[in-house]
Amino acid sequence: MEDKKHKHGFNTPKDYFKDFDDRLFSKLSEGYIPKKDGFTVPEGYFNLFEETVLNRVKNIKEQPKVIPILSRKTITYAISIAACAVLVFSIINTNASKITLDNLQFTTIESYIEDGNLSFDSYDVALLLNDEDLENLVFDEEIFSEETLEKYLLENIDDTTLLLE
Amino acid sequence: MVEEKELVSALQSEHQKDAAFRSLLSQYKERLYWHIRKIVLNHDDTDDVLQNTFIKIFNNIGKFKSDSKLYTWMYRIATNEAITLINKKAKKNNITIESVKDQALSNLKSDVYFEGDAIQLKLQKAIATLPQKQQLVFNMKYFEDHTYEKLSEILNTSVGGLKSSYHIAVKKITTYLKTNETF
Numbered sequence: 140m141e142d143k144k145h146k147h148g149f150n151t152p153k154d155y156f157k158d159f160d161d162r163l164f165s166k167l168s169e170g171y172i173p174k175k176d177g178f179t180v181p182e183g184y185f186n187l188f189e190e191t192v193l194n195r196v197k198n199i200k201e202q203p204k205v206i207p208i209l210s211r212k213t214i215t216y217a218i219s220i221a222a223c224a225v226l227v228f229s230i231i232n233t234n235a236s237k238i239t240l241d242n243l244q245f246t247t248i249e250s251y252i253e254d255g256n257l258s259f260d261s262y263d264v265a266l267l268l269n270d271e272d273l274e275n276l277v278f279d280e281e282i283f284s285e286e287t288l289e290k291y292l293l294e295n296i297d298d299t300t301l302l303l304e
Numbered sequence: 305m306v307e308e309k310e311l312v313s314a315l316q317s318e319h320q321k322d323a324a325f326r327s328l329l330s331q332y333k334e335r336l337y338w339h340i341r342k343i344v345l346n347h348d349d350t351d352d353v354l355q356n357t358f359i360k361i362f363n364n365i366g367k368f369k370s371d372s373k374l375y376t377w378m379y380r381i382a383t384n385e386a387i388t389l390i391n392k393k394a395k396k397n398n399i400t401i402e403s404v405k406d407q408a409l410s411n412l413k414s415d416v417y418f419e420g421d422a423i424q425l426k427l428q429k430a431i432a433t434l435p436q437k438q439q440l441v442f443n444m445k446y447f448e449d450h451t452y453e454k455l456s457e458i459l460n461t462s463v464g465g466l467k468s469s470y471h472i473a474v475k476k477i478t479t480y481l482k483t484n485e486t487f
Binding site for chain 2 (some may be wrong): 154178179220
């Protein structure tokens with residue numbers, strides 16, 4: 140077009156030729172598509188509709204405004220206080236949890252048991268164990284050294300023949 | 305038709321609100337009805353959605369900012385309400401959104417407020433095969449007198465995007481109608 144001698148001065152909308160094919164195709168295709176959708180409404184529906192909506196609006200306006208007992212501000216304060224309380228509690232709790240059994244002195248535990256605060260006897264403890272637990276119990280064989288045992292026997296058993304064995 | 309700006313300021317004024325709302329109702333009820341009807345398909349659901357749309361408009365008109373158009377704003381509310389209704393139905397019945405639409409489609413045949421013939425019923429089936437956005441674009445462009453510029457504001461999509469959506473939709477629907485000759 141540019142090498143034409145005279146310019147006509149007409150112009151087209153932006154992208155007119157770019158979209159032309161699509162638009163033409165759509166126009167042609169639309170011939171296959173029915174013009175009407177087939178939906179209908181009950182008779183007098185639109186007149187009744189106005190009344191229905193206006194009544195609903197009237198009801199909304201007549202409803203007394205509900206003022207919530209707890210305003211958003213109050214709820215925010217309450218949540219903040221609760222959060223602070225949780226924070227403080229968790230800090231205290233963290234400190235408390237540092238006290239463990241390991242930190243207790245043996246003598247403290249002993250005196251606690253001797254004072255009768257722990258009324259368990261060996262029978263009660265045995266009841267807490269099942270057969271498997273009992274089997275798995277490893278008896279410390281090193282409670283008495285051979286030396287100690289020999290000394291004990293020498294001091295307490297008179298029958299020397301027994302010792303010879 | 306009352307100028308939109310005047311209507312908005314009347315709707316936002318204490319004394320004129322009721323009269324302006326009546327005017328708004330009479331101007332837009334039918335247009336919004338047909339827009340919603342094409343999304344939800346049956347009359348009763350459309351009635352519910354249309355009522356809720358106008359109630360929302362009435363309750364929120366005070367917050368409406370005149371930098372967008374009232375017409376666009378109302379169409380957006382109507383579209384959202386219609387899609388919300390379909391989503392709620394799906395959730396309530398524990399089925400997919402597609403199943404809700406399929407049910408609505410299969411009910412059309414016996415719907416007393418659907419007087420469409422076989423080809424119109426087939427058209428609704430063809431539309432249902434499109435993605436949601438293409439359905440909206442097709443319905444609003446083919447059956448209503450929206451310009452691409454207005455559609456662009458309502459659907460928040462570029463004019464170019466809308467044009468290609470529409471052409472794709474028309475192609476798909478034509479193919480469906482040609483290939484599915486019998487029910």
